[in-house]
Amino acid sequence: MWLNDPTRGLLDCRGALNKQEVGTNTFQFCLPYEGTWKLKITRGKKLLFGNEEITTQVSDRLPTHTINYEFQIETNPSNVRVGKSVSLSISIKENGKPVDPDPSQDFKVSVFGNGKRSYPSLTRNRIGEYVTEFSGWGAGYYVATVIYDKTKVVKRKIVYHEATSARMSSTKDLPTRSQRGQLSSFKVQAKDMLANPIGVGGDLWEFGISGGPATVNYVKIIDQQNGCYLFEYILPVSGVYNFRLLLDGNHVQGSPWRVSAT
Secondary structure: OEEEEOOOEEEEOOOOEEEEEOOEEEEEOOOOOOEEEEEEEEEOOEEEEEEEEEEEOOOOOOOEEEEEEEEEEEEEOOEEEOOOEEEEEEEEEEOOEEOOOOOOOOEEEEEEEOOEEEOOOOEEEEOOEEEEEEEOOOOEEEEEEEEEOOEEEEEEEEEEEOHHHOOOOOHHHOOOEEOOOOEEEEEEEOEOOOOOEOOOOOOOEEEEEEOOOOOOOEEEEEEOOOOEEEEEEEOOOOEEEEEEEEEOOEEOOOOOEEEEEO
């Protein structure tokens, strides 16, 4: 920070910086004599604020000027299978405008979960926007935290789940009767190990029908990309058929079971 007296030149106030709270820096300075000054604040070679006139008398209080940093972090997705990566997007604003953080301050992301911590590297997309990715090291809760100037400024929770934890909400969701020759279907909502609905798709399902009086030629799995899966089939003739539904090679609750076509 610099103060300019047109008759005496620049006064270097770079040491007069006090941190008040997360994302806020307050500059305090004492002018050595009466007169009119111009205030200029820089970060590196970038001008943050400049040419505000300050008129002083000997009895004046310390003038101040405050700059606020606003941090946000987004996760995509926030509920994900073990083995898949999560994208983190961090945005930074100063007085409502996108800015890069002060390079002289510590700026990083910490990810903690299952007793371990990592610091994934950040990539700058544009002014005030940084991204990174990480993969969890097992099922459980993780917390991604943005750290600036050695202070935790914002955090987000991420849930990693095992694929085999997905299950039906109850066995009543499984069909037991169908109309022969007609398109039939049922839906499965995948859940995590804590029975919370999973909001993303991509699970590996196996759906099969066998043992009936005729071969079933139409079965289809539709991933709705929101944790719900639609299973379609057509039973060609009347009779009893054996159904099976597996996730990553494991039967879901209630599988295998029988369905009667009439």
